[in-house]
Amino acid sequence: MTTMSMKKGVQPVLTMILVLLVAAAPLFMSPSNVQLFIFWGINILLAQSINLLSGLGGQISLGHAAFYAIGAYVSAIFMVRFGFPLYVTILLSAAVNALVGFLVSFPAGRVREFYLAMMTLGFGFVIEEIIKEWSSVTGGVMGLSGIPSPKLGTMLLFGIKLNLIHYYWIVFLVVALIVWMLRNFVQSYYGRSFLAIHRSELSASSIGISPGRVKQLAYTMSACLAGIAGALYAHLMAYIGANSFGMMQSIEILVMGILGGFGTIIGPILGAGFLTFIANKLQFIKDYQLMIYSLLLVISFLFIPRGFAGLLGIRTALSKEKRLQKVQPISEVKPLRIPGREARTLSYSPHHKKLKVEGVIKDFGGLRALQHVSLELGQGTILGLVGPNGSGKSTLVNVINGVYPVTEGKISFGKAEITNMPTHAIAGQGIIRTFQDPHNVGNMTVKENLLLGRHQKYQSGIVSCVLNLKSSLLEEQEMLVKVHEMMELCSLAQYSEELVENLPYGVQRMVEVARAILAEPELLLLDEPAAGLSEHEMQELSKLIRYVKTLGISVILIDHHMEFLMGLIDEVIVLDSGKIIYSGDAQGMQTNQQVIEAYLGVANHA
Ligand SMILES: Nc1ncnc2c1ncn2[C@@H]1O[C@H](COP(=O)(O)OP(=O)(O)OP(=O)(O)O)[C@@H](O)[C@H]1O
Known part of the structure; x- marks a missing residue:
């Protein structure tokens, strides 16, 4: 057996062992630790959401917690009021948020830098105020309680009463699937167009990338992810209130992305982990949270501008070449034909326009x-x-x-x-x-x-x-x-x-x-x-x-x-x-x- 084929055989086995370990972990943990790991999963989604919008797409967002809030309230309200099951309310949160993100992209896509920061900050405040004032639907300042939750054993799925470990598995599955899809996205021409727009809209549009379309997609996808995170959060907590989705939460989301390493897939996972576990240990100095986050940002900008991912030398490849090379080296691929499409070569014939x-x-x-x-x-x-x-x-x-x-x-x-x-x-x-x-x-x-x-x-x-x-x-x-x-x-x-x-x-x-x-x-x-x-x-x-x-x-x-x-x-x-x-x-x-x-x-x- 060659080294190459041995490697090929070893990799799936290692992945399988890792998956089994992560899946079995909650069986050996205290409920509070299981909950902490669930929080990590939810934070990974939030960090990936801001990474997609700001790290890859280059669009500043200071009010990201608003999307998180919408996701949480949509899922909670549809389950409490209409008895919809978890998988439907998560999908509804994702869909509603995608629509809101898409609509936000129009005004947000027209402004840049300082103005964009102010606009997104304003968006965050508006959503927070709506939640506080629309008390007949959101519970207002009193918040929304009685949300079916696995923590309290009040949530049913397919007739089964869910407990915290079941919920851990659900969150783990959702996060793993989304991270895999995000990696595929980043390695596609869509992902590359995000980075191109981030670097220079002028240069990107000069090769045919539409800044407007990229921004629409960035806001839609990012909001959708934050919506899923919000839904998972609402059912973990059994209670949600406007205070959980304020300015501080928006900053926390940003810190997770920046500290982890914007523009990579691993970075936000690390950033989310750092903040989840550190924040948990620092509960006793909660009053100084904003100061600590600001300090972390300053340290990150000064000493690790590319975050933990940069520190560890991790860079996410922006093409699927490695994956394709495993099947067949690119140098051996010729000629190529995609069924139903014309094969192209560099010696193409222009239409001779004047x-x-x-x-x-x-x-x-x-x-x-x-x-x-x-x-x-x-x-x-x-x-x-x-x-x-x-x-x-x-x-x-x-x-x-x-x-x-x-x-x-x-x-x-x-x-x-x-x-x-x-x-x-x-x-x-x-x-x-x-x-x-x-x-x-x-x-x-x-x-x-x-x-x-x-x-x-x-x-x-x-x-x-x-x-x-x-x-x-x-x-x-x-x-x-x-x-x-x-x-x-x-x-x-x-x-x-x-x-x-x-x-x-x-x-x-x-x-x-x-x-x-x-x-x-x-x-x-x-x-x-x-x-x-x-x-x-x-x-x-x-x-x-x-x-x-x-x-x-x-x-x-x-x-x-x-x-x-x-x-x-x-x-x-x-x-x-x-x-x-x-x-x-x-x-x-x-x-x-x-x-x-x-x-x-x-x-x-x-
Ligand atoms: N965005 C702009 N705003 C104001 N004036 C501009 C702008 N772009 C070009 N100009 C002015 O238009 C005139 C022509 O500039 P342009 O850059 O087209 O010249 P050029 O022939 O390409 O010069 P060079 O060989 O130095 O690149 C110059 O007087 C320049 O200052």
Whole structure:
């Protein structure tokens, strides 16, 4: 037997032993300890909930206890008033919270940072007040008692009277299932899109990820998880009151996530454990809880910014490659076919859409950055865009891909008018760009960043990704094959597992260009891709751009490096003070007097 197959055999056995140990543990514990472990399970759900929203999605939430409260009250009320069984009330809590989270995402998605913090804080206070004031339903300040609970032996499930140990098993099952699903989610294109939006909305939307949709999903899923936690809490306590869901609880949820390690799956489990057991030991200094939590946050920010998970060197992989490699090495997977879908290769055929910019004006206050700019770009053409600093080159790229709205004029691509469309929708039309400073997701590996480039090509639904259904695994495999091909092509294979933020500038640039090509664009906008590159790196980049052209992709290439440009471009446009002063071939530009005076003379002297 090989070491590999031995490992394969050992792993399920170890997992089975661990599961049996955890399941048997409450049989040997005192009821108070069983209850403590149940609390840990509930806190894991809360910590994962904030991790999903803030750690992965980057959305601040200072009123998260509100979702926890809604879950608790919905489950308790439906069981007390209507006698619904536990599994129905948990599902109802999850569903109601998902709806509330979805609705909250609309106002919350429009604001950022300080304003988002204030909005979520306000949301927390509003829900707390509703609970206090709506006494006919919630019991008001007196709280809601008489909730069927396994602690009191008053809860029945399928005719069986539940005790605390049964409840421990239920919570354990629910937590294990949710953690497994979350891991699958994080390792799917959905999870990667959360992190991309967290790092930079602009960069994520430029490869077709919709910030609005990501935020809707983040709030919906996060609220849903907190709702399940709330339902489990209500039935453990047999009594709930508004005081259990105030500001302090929201801070506790945040501390669990941050201290454990945002952005990982293990971190929140550790953070929840730490707070559950420490808080229990510190009951006697409950009055100083807020101070202790604040201190813990300060210590965490100063000494372990990535929480316990960072301290232990734990990082959650953001693709399912390891799992897929166990079945078959990616290098051996070729050609791939997902039943019912066309196999794709990198040598795809663009639809040859024509870009038309007509009379575009862009004003920034009193400054006219673009003045009646018009151009047309046909299939497979590389258009150079040059001009002195501040002449409007980046602004033109920014209006084409929707980063800036135009003041006047019209832009169309193929048959679609794309003037002032959102950036992610323009990316959906096939226009993909890179930035002057590489806009990769620094805390993702090269491979994971390149997988982001494929985002728009994924078709699997969220259920399929979360449950690791075969079709989603095959799709991930197909994307990984493309990414590996691209890494070979761009000499990036050696950096595959490196975090992009740790790599030299030149490699980061190459990653961004490779990511853009992996999106299979019709038109590629490259904003000074050669800036800061070494001679060798520039040659590699030139090769890549020539390859792009052979695929039939059109390119708009901004750069100040004339030698680099001349070897690549078919046509050139020269901008000066927002106006086109030359449009034609590269040779003509070099002898054009106006261009020499406005730009080349300067460039030659630079
Ligand atoms: N967001 C903005 N707000 C205000 N003014 C802006 C903005 N973006 C660009 N500008 C102004 O528009 C003009 C054109 O800038 P732009 O960045 O497009 O020039 P550029 O040709 O790309 O320059 P460079 O070669 O230095 O990158 C400049 O005067 C610049 O200050």
